[in-house]
Amino acid sequence: MYSSDVIFLFGLTVGLFMLTVTLIFLFATALWHVAVYTLSSVGLYRMSKKIGVKGCWRAFFPYFSDYQLGLLAEKTGVGRKKKKFPFAAGYVTLRLCGVALNYLCAAILVIFAVVMSLLLQTDEFPKESFMFLSTAEDVEGFYDAIYGMAVSVGILLIYAVTGMWSLFCTVAKAVVYFRVFRLFAGGHAGWLMPLAILFPPSAPVIFIALSCRTPVISAPNGVYTPPKPCV
Secondary structure, eight states, rough: OOOOHHHHHHHHHHHHHHHHHHHHHHHHHOOOOOOOHEEEEEHHHHHHHHHHOGOOOOOOTTTTTHHHHHHHHHTTTTTTTOOOOOHHHHHHHHHHHHHHHHHHHHHHHHHHHHHHHHTTTTTTTTTGGGGGGGGOHHHHEEEEEEEHHHHHHHHHHHHHHHHHHHHHHHHHHHHHHHHHHHHGOOOOGGHHHHHHHSTHHHHHHHHHEEEOOOOOOOOTTTSOOOOOOOO
């Protein structure tokens, strides 16, 4: 038999070890995200500077960088007399709407759960119509069954809505990436874009690599002329 002190010390050691591992993991994850974001920002800044897109500073701020990326996408096909699609405004709007949609769905789910909980306590709720959903004979078991079913349906609907929106945003990001990559990589954008979408950690590396290249754009005279430094 082990003494209580030995058991306490063993539990304390295991707890401290798990806490240390968790903190190291969180710290490494934070460093990874900072490194990825920094590489993406530097690459976007350098690409914006080479193309001559104003407001290069936007590359270092969340959501402003999406707008800057959209501005780069609008530069594809310089010199063509073609009406440009507002990729910058459209892309950043999609991103912001996606964030707002996630918070809105979370709020709706909480409100729905509270309303269902209150509704089940009222005498007006038609309990007889839903008795087949529960095999429990007690009232609390019946309430748990109905409440669980309602919340599960709500969660599934929210996942469906947010999933469809995320898919739509991914398609928009693929279009923007393809147009930006085509500015610097030409025909290689066809495989660089799927790589950046399917394997997101590769996107910062691609940004840095492309920012070291000379832009490949359709200039009016067929010759690339370095633009004035952006502000």
